[in-house]
Amino acid sequence: MSTKALTLALLLASSTLALAQTQPAPAPAPQAPPAARAPDGQMWYSHQADEMRASKLIGTKVVNTANETIGDINEIVLSKDGKVAAVVIGVGGFLGIGEREVAVNFESLRISRDQNKNLILTLNATKESLQAAPAWRWEDTAKR
Numbered sequence: 001m002s003t004k005a006l007t008l009a010l011l012l013a014s015s016t017l018a019l020a021q022t023q024p025a026p027a028p029a030p031q032a033p034p035a036a037r038a039p040d041g042q043m044w045y046s047h048q049a050d051e052m053r054a055s056k057l058i059g060t061k062v063v064n065t066a067n068e069t070i071g072d073i074n075e076i077v078l079s080k081d082g083k084v085a086a087v088v089i090g091v092g093g094f095l096g097i098g099e100r101e102v103a104v105n106f107e108s109l110r111i112s113r114d115q116n117k118n119l120i121l122t123l124n125a126t127k128e129s130l131q132a133a134p135a136w137r138w139e140d141t142a143k144r
Contacts, residue, residue, distance in 0.1 A: 054076050064126060071091040071102075073087050073090075074090045077103065087106055088103050089123075091127070102135065104123060
């Protein structure tokens, strides 16, 4: 190899090395936070046979033990741990006018289905007892 070729090769090698030393190392790629997991370690959920959708409860009529319609579900209230604490029933009024809302414990409802698999919600209460019950109000609607 000629001296010129050797000198050129050494110059190229040293310039690449110097260039590599002056450039900052690339920043590490940000890592995604770990996915939330259920206590059993599973992240994905599968429907269970005895479950129902909240969207199917909202708007469903509520009957009493005499099979009289006493209202319909307007809202579902969840506790801090995500369990259904109460349902808000719209009672009284006509076509939504003059209706008031009453909250009842979710456990107070009896949930069943008729022969056509339609949802039946039964509450052991009269229209009069619901009219006399305290009206439901959120304490601070800005935080809900």
